[in-house]
Amino acid sequence: MRPDLFKQVLSDKNKIIIAQIAPAVQVSIGELFGYEPGTPLYKKLIFALKKLGVKYVFDTSFGADICVVEESKEFESRIKQGEFPIINSCCPGTVSFLEHAYPDLVGNMATVKSPMEVTGALIKSYFAEKMNILPDNIFSIAIMPCVIKKAEALRPELRVKGKLMVDGVITTKEISEILKENNIELSKCEDMDFDSLMGTASGAGKIFGSSGGVGEAALRNYAYINNLPLEKIDKKNLRGEEGIREITYSSGKIEFKMLVINSLRNASILLNDKEKLKKYHFVEIMACLGGCVGGAGQPQSTKENLEKRRKGLYQIDEGLKLKVPSQNPEIQKLYENYLGSPMSRKAKQLLHTGFEETCVDCYQN
Numbered sequence: 001m002r003p004d005l006f007k008q009v010l011s012d013k014n015k016i017i018i019a020q021i022a023p024a025v026q027v028s029i030g031e032l033f034g035y036e037p038g039t040p041l042y043k044k045l046i047f048a049l050k051k052l053g054v055k056y057v058f059d060t061s062f063g064a065d066i067c068v069v070e071e072s073k074e075f076e077s078r079i080k081q082g083e084f085p086i087i088n089s090c091c092p093g094t095v096s097f098l099e100h101a102y103p104d105l106v107g108n109m110a111t112v113k114s115p116m117e118v119t120g121a122l123i124k125s126y127f128a129e130k131m132n133i134l135p136d137n138i139f140s141i142a143i144m145p146c147v148i149k150k151a152e153a154l155r156p157e158l159r160v161k162g163k164l165m166v167d168g169v170i171t172t173k174e175i176s177e178i179l180k181e182n183n184i185e186l187s188k189c190e191d192m193d194f195d196s197l198m199g200t201a202s203g204a205g206k207i208f209g210s211s212g213g214v215g216e217a218a219l220r221n222y223a224y225i226n227n228l229p230l231e232k233i234d235k236k237n238l239r240g241e242e243g244i245r246e247i248t249y250s251s252g253k254i255e256f257k258m259l260v261i262n263s264l265r266n267a268s269i270l271l272n273d274k275e276k277l278k279k280y281h282f283v284e285i286m287a288c289l290g291g292c293v294g295g296a297g298q299p300q301s302t303k304e305n306l307e308k309r310r311k312g313l314y315q316i317d318e319g320l321k322l323k324v325p326s327q328n329p330e331i332q333k334l335y336e337n338y339l340g341s342p343m344s345r346k347a348k349q350l351l352h353t354g355f356e357e358t359c360v361d362c363y364q365n
């Protein structure tokens with residue numbers, strides 16, 4: 001969505017505007033208002049968005065937590081069938097890359113939608129139902145570090161009953177310009193919390209914005225649901241800077257092997273070696289260097305800025321007691337009161353997709 005179209009929506013009194021903020025935006029928006037890269041300013045951004053006319057603001061990290069919970073369930077069934085590796089499906093850059101360059105690996109992608117799409121689908125279903133709001137009256141806007149998310153929001157296979165779950169995507173740079181045009185200065189904004197029902201996220205959901213974060217989140221949940229020690233997770237390697245990182249988690253007889261690929265420039269080296277790929281259970285591929293903190297919708301991404309933003313996300317995680325997606329109380333309530341269980345019929349209808357059909361749908365219409 002173009003920023004001018006979002007500005008028109010802001011003046012439409014018939015729409016209830018609901019925003020979500022991606023974790024990478026939460027540690028970079030400040031740079032456009034004179035703060036150090038990595039400063040977590042999402043509490044002020046929530047206030048600023050409400051001043052603009054947004055009614056509710058949610059955390060995309062909540063959606064990231066759900067992705068991990070759904071993926072964990074999918075992983076269980078794949079492990080029984082020996083279908084490895086699972087490749088993350090949260091990055092539309094990676095999804096398009098695999099569709100075009102490695103179509104034989106598309107079936108390896110997790111079927112769960114991205115955190116943005118999961119959050120969007122739940123805004124227009126779960127939240128709308130609980131708040132007695134007609135989904136058609138909602139305008140769902142996502143504040144993202146990523147320009148490719150604009151195209152992702154329009155993909156046919158991510159719609160539910162033919163309807164968009166995210167109506168518009170605005171980047172970090174674009175939202176800062178809109179705030180400035182409206183004379184909203186972040187330093188003058190109060191701190192405000194995300195709205196309830198979909199506003200609590202674990203530290204695992206927060207670190208999704210960093211290279212290695214998606215893998216670390218998956219590993220934390222895997223260890224937790226299998227009663228294995230979280231302390232054995234190799235954080236140093238997961239959080240490293242190298243283009244390709246191999247992580248092994250071992251506890252007793254369990255051995256879980258993961259590969260983290262930091263940016264698409266490093267992907268082909270391994271994706272061409274199908275035999276080698278099979279030895280990993282999970283492969284994280286994020287298209288941008290450093291992960292979403294280095295997205296094309298972000299302020300200028302120097303090496304130093306990227307590292308500070310990544311550090312900012314890990315600091316948020318450090319400050320949170322809640323580390324594991326399956327322990328998130330709002331997510332437990334969501335399953336108890338609405339979805340039933342991970343990979344239930346309802347969860348599949350709202351939160352999963354099949355990327356195999358994507359090329360046909362997207363490029364023939």
Ligand code: SF4
Binds near residue numbers: 149286
């Ligand atoms: S890694 Fe880059 S392309 Fe992928 S979701 Fe993040 S910002 Fe978008």
